[in-house]
Amino acid sequence: MTRFRRAVIFVVAHRRRVGWLAALGLFLVILPFLVRDYQVDVLIMLLINIIIVVSFRLITTTGRWSLAHIPMVGCGAYATALLTGGLGFPFWLSLPLSGLAAGAAALLMSYPLARTKGFAFFVASFAAGDALRLCWTRFKVPFGGHKGLTNVPVPSFFGAGDFAQAIPYYFLALAVTVLCLLVMWRLDRSRLGRTWKILDMNEDLAKSLGINATFYKILAFVLGSAFAGVAGVLLAHRLWAVVPAQFGFGATLYLLVWVVFGGTRTFQGPIIGVAALTLLREILKPLFEWVPLIFGTIIILTLIFLPEGLESLPRRLRPWLSKERLSLLETESEPTGYETVRQPGR
Amino acid sequence: MPILQLKGLGKDFGQLVAVNRIDLTVEEGEIRGLIGPNGSGKTTLFNLITGFITPSRGTVYFQGEDITDLPPHAVARKGLVRTFQITALFKEMTVLENVVMAGHLHTRIGLVRQFWPNARARRREAAVLEKAMELLEFMGIAQKSQEIAGELSHGHQCALGIANALAAEPRMILLDEPVGGMNPVETAQTMERIKMVRDRGITVLLVEHDMKAVMSTCDRITCVNFGNKIAEGTPQEVCACQEVNEAYLGGTIDVCSL
Numbered sequence: 246m247t248r249f250r251r252a253v254i255f256v257v258a259h260r261r262r263v264g265w266l267a268a269l270g271l272f273l274v275i276l277p278f279l280v281r282d283y284q285v286d287v288l289i290m291l292l293i294n295i296i297i298v299v300s301f302r303l304i305t306t307t308g309r310w311s312l313a314h315i316p317m318v319g320c321g322a323y324a325t326a327l328l329t330g331g332l333g334f335p336f337w338l339s340l341p342l343s344g345l346a347a348g349a350a351a352l353l354m355s356y357p358l359a360r361t362k363g364f365a366f367f368v369a370s371f372a373a374g375d376a377l378r379l380c381w382t383r384f385k386v387p388f389g390g391h392k393g394l395t396n397v398p399v400p401s402f403f404g405a406g407d408f409a410q411a412i413p414y415y416f417l418a419l420a421v422t423v424l425c426l427l428v429m430w431r432l433d434r435s436r437l438g439r440t441w442k443i444l445d446m447n448e449d450l451a452k453s454l455g456i457n458a459t460f461y462k463i464l465a466f467v468l469g470s471a472f473a474g475v476a477g478v479l480l481a482h483r484l485w486a487v488v489p490a491q492f493g494f495g496a497t498l499y500l501l502v503w504v505v506f507g508g509t510r511t512f513q514g515p516i517i518g519v520a521a522l523t524l525l526r527e528i529l530k531p532l533f534e535w536v537p538l539i540f541g542t543i544i545i546l547t548l549i550f551l552p553e554g555l556e557s558l559p560r561r562l563r564p565w566l567s568k569e570r571l572s573l574l575e576t577e578s579e580p581t582g583y584e585t586v587r588q589p590g591r
Numbered sequence: 592m593p594i595l596q597l598k599g600l601g602k603d604f605g606q607l608v609a610v611n612r613i614d615l616t617v618e619e620g621e622i623r624g625l626i627g628p629n630g631s632g633k634t635t636l637f638n639l640i641t642g643f644i645t646p647s648r649g650t651v652y653f654q655g656e657d658i659t660d661l662p663p664h665a666v667a668r669k670g671l672v673r674t675f676q677i678t679a680l681f682k683e684m685t686v687l688e689n690v691v692m693a694g695h696l697h698t699r700i701g702l703v704r705q706f707w708p709n710a711r712a713r714r715r716e717a718a719v720l721e722k723a724m725e726l727l728e729f730m731g732i733a734q735k736s737q738e739i740a741g742e743l744s745h746g747h748q749c750a751l752g753i754a755n756a757l758a759a760e761p762r763m764i765l766l767d768e769p770v771g772g773m774n775p776v777e778t779a780q781t782m783e784r785i786k787m788v789r790d791r792g793i794t795v796l797l798v799e800h801d802m803k804a805v806m807s808t809c810d811r812i813t814c815v816n817f818g819n820k821i822a823e824g825t826p827q828e829v830c831a832c833q834e835v836n837e838a839y840l841g842g843t844i845d846v847c848s849l
Contacts, residue, residue, distance in 0.1 A: 440695065
């Protein structure tokens with residue numbers, strides 16, 4: 246069966262979902278023209294944050310919550326600042342290289358972090374990440390100290406397009422985000438992704454069956470951190486500057502809120518979380534001093550009634566939703582291919 | 592031809608001597624029973640053999656090779672697989688997915704190909720599926736293949752645990768209480784399957800408390816108490832042994848009559 250034929254069959258079999266995704270894609274393309282100027286920047290930040298939360302969730306599938314994730318974003322940002330601003334590398338080359346740099350930093354961190362589990366990993370990863378941030382603050386050369394680096398250039402693709410403007414940059418960020426999400430989604434659905442998940446479910450059993458748990462956990466950590474680095478590149482080239490204060494605990498806290506609010510069980514959970522909270526903050530903007538109170542209250546209420554995050558909403562509403570709409574929202578019923586295996590007696 | 596040899600194996604937890612100096616030899620193709628009261632060191636022994644705990648003293652030889660310091664996944668690679676008393680499953684996956692993932696060792700699809708499969712990777716994945724269904728049929732739970740493992744009845748969960756262990760294509764398996772909590776019918780069926788496992792060429796070492804099951808299935812039995820081996824021999828020899836009776840029942844009832 247040729248690849249093309251297989252792809253067509255896939256699209257037809259999932260036509261409803263493909264239809265919705267196409268509509269979403271169209272919406273995302275016209276969206277920047279529908280909103281006010283400054284809100285395009287909000288959208289750009291949302292795209293960057295989506296990469297951050299999904300790459301964070303990738304690491305959590307092995308059961309480890311990395312508090313070094315935001316510093317990894319910073320790693321990518323600093324890497325691209327040094328490569329493009331300092332060494333004159335073009336943007337398209339610096340993007341993957343900076344992602345690799347963040348992955349390499351994560352790999353280096355993995356040695357001391359390897360033996361830690363659960364809460365110990367939580368704290369140790371925070372310490373490692375913060376140590377990195379303090380490096381940037383401490384060393385004026387080459388990181389620019391607490392003032393950071395301000396020589397990050399506007400991305401250019403051989404002169405085509407002006408990426409100093411918000412809307413062109415939005416499309417650049419959209420392209421990068423879609424690419425990253427595709428790769429991470431593919432990883433999640435592959436055997437590798439399932440191996441990560443069984444390590445979370447029952448690590449001892451996995452080890453007794455020959456799975457090298459440490460290797461796979463480090464792999465998840467490195468890959469997730471690499472994608473965080475890519476998000477950092479997009480961030481740096483929008484703000485044309487990198488400052489260590491951006492990557493402190495405040496940002497990590499927001500990351501945790503997004504992820505807990507949306508849920509980590511499914512791939513789309515964190516995306517829903519960050520998108521919903523960003524939208525909420527924008528809607529509440531006119532209310533000025535009431536924002537923190539309302540924002541916090543909504544989060545608390547959601548976590549009381551939906552402790553598994555927004556992604557569990559379809560599951561919870563099952564008694565009231567018709568079966569047809571449920572099959573669209575609920576992805577646990579995603580065909581895995583195992584249903585086609587012969588049943589005994591047939 | 593001994594497949595597993597323990598020489599002077601021991602483990603201390605601080606002052607507590609969990610396992611003293613155990614010498615044990617299991618012949619290839621045997622079904623060996625390991626019995627002893629609760630707390631006698633049986634599960635610790637399993638952990639020591641399979642690398643989950645590092646021994647305080649002694650060595651473990653598997654197929655003539657020293658595996659004492661190997662980590663658990665390396666021990667499994669050598670062909671020695673164990674099950675767990677309570678949680679031998681991936682609870683949130685279906686029964687079929689459990690066995691498919693348990694066959695990880697022998698799936699032989701490289702990391703890159705897992706992400707971007709070619710025809711050969713797809714063939715290998717299909718072969719793993721076939722093998723998994725075959726194992727489920729062997730253990731008699733094929734009709735449950737699409738159910739979530741955590742929702743199965745206890746008996747079926749135990750059967751799945753054994754199927755998972757078999758998916759790793761071991762030369763020898765260590766079964767930790769394979770019929771724990773089963774009724775007599777399920778127990779008899781499971782012990783029959785364990786005999787069939789041995790007939791497939793896999794050596795079995797099992798820990799069990801159900802005396803009837805142990806006596807009727809095992810070729811030889813080793814009894815431990817307080818981390819020491821106190822008896823070893825055929826089922827008749829062991830149950831007639833005075834120390835064994837005292838360890839289990841205080842010497843008042845004959846273990847043979849259970």
